Amino acid sequence: MGGVLLPPLLFLNIDGNMILIEKYKHITGAVVCAIVAGIVGGVATPISKIVLGSNISTESLSMTKLAATAIVLWMAGFFAPHINTDKHLLKNLVGIGIGGVFVGTLLFYIGLNLSFPIEAGIINSYSPLWAIVVAALYAKKILHKKQGEGIAVATLGLMITIVFFGEWEHDIVHIVGNFLISISMIITATYTFALEKLSSGLQLIHIYKWAYTFATIVAIAVHIALNGIAMPALHTDTLLVVYIIYVCAVATPLSLVLHFVAKKRLTTKTLNTYSYIQPLVGMIVAYNIGFNTLTIFDPIAIVIIVGGYLLATRKIR
Numbered sequence: 002m003g004g005v006l007l008p009p010l011l012f013l014n015i016d017g018n019m020i021l022i023e024k025y026k027h028i029t030g031a032v033v034c035a036i037v038a039g040i041v042g043g044v045a046t047p048i049s050k051i052v053l054g055s056n057i058s059t060e061s062l063s064m065t066k067l068a069a070t071a072i073v074l075w076m077a078g079f080f081a082p083h084i085n086t087d088k089h090l091l092k093n094l095v096g097i098g099i100g101g102v103f104v105g106t107l108l109f110y111i112g113l114n115l116s117f118p119i120e121a122g123i124i125n126s127y128s129p130l131w132a133i134v135v136a137a138l139y140a141k142k143i144l145h146k147k148q149g150e151g152i153a154v155a156t157l158g159l160m161i162t163i164v165f166f167g168e169w170e171h172d173i174v175h176i177v178g179n180f181l182i183s184i185s186m187i188i189t190a191t192y193t194f195a196l197e198k199l200s201s202g203l204q205l206i207h208i209y210k211w212a213y214t215f216a217t218i219v220a221i222a223v224h225i226a227l228n229g230i231a232m233p234a235l236h237t238d239t240l241l242v243v244y245i246i247y248v249c250a251v252a253t254p255l256s257l258v259l260h261f262v263a264k265k266r267l268t269t270k271t272l273n274t275y276s277y278i279q280p281l282v283g284m285i286v287a288y289n290i291g292f293n294t295l296t297i298f299d300p301i302a303i304v305i306i307v308g309g310y311l312l313a314t315r316k317i318r
Contacts (some may be wrong), residue, residue, distance in 0.1 A: 003045070043282025046287070049118070058228070060228070064224045066223055066253060067102065075210050090199065097199075098219070099219050100192075101189070112183075113178070114233030116178030116182060120299070124183050126277055126280040127306055128181075130155050132269075133152070148314075154309035157309075158301070159306060196212060206257075280291040284303075
């Protein structure tokens, strides 16, 4: 019995639809990765505050987090295509690891120790705008009018969070903590941009694993200088141990890997837009586990910051 012949046009339509389905399937997967990364990162901030409140020093938490992240990234790197690392690349990664990853991580935890996770999350929501500023400085370009207006609007929201701390009164300790968190966000935006520039044609996971490795080496040296050769105290509180494992070995490496996957399919603006899930989740989790520092200033600040970002990234006609 003879087969049924289908018109060539029908084959083209079928092929086109299959390609379209495959494309949207990958985009959907990238969106899921971006959302999960935001949730994982958002939960980590209030949990980190709990860990810091259990007499674990900022340098000990920084060292443990950097070391755990480096180990997980090295393990994940076995499943990614290998790259050749020359001396010039490693030299750059040493600088980024020490001056970027280590310093940024340590300043964030020092700031968080002085402040609260809700404010830290809102300050973190300004990060996409720091990325715009860093990119403009690197390209030696002047920001166009819409970008300048958007950054000015978002900066108002940022200053409301830093200075007022959700209260009419000014508390110098909290203000200092918020400024340190802001500086850590600037450093993070800068080293992220630098790592992505170095990763041209290379696997991001390998670039990051080396940066975190060098950051870990310095973190260990700083920890020994401040605390001697004694290791951080082991805790018998099961829940606290789970929190430490989540903050140090799960949140950062998982967020990074998910970000790598999402970045392949989503535009920078789309990816940054989904990143606002992180501060939102952080605020909700922080409030529900007892950090009831949420006031009318906080939602106002985050709306202003998000509005500023949307204005800064609006297409110029």
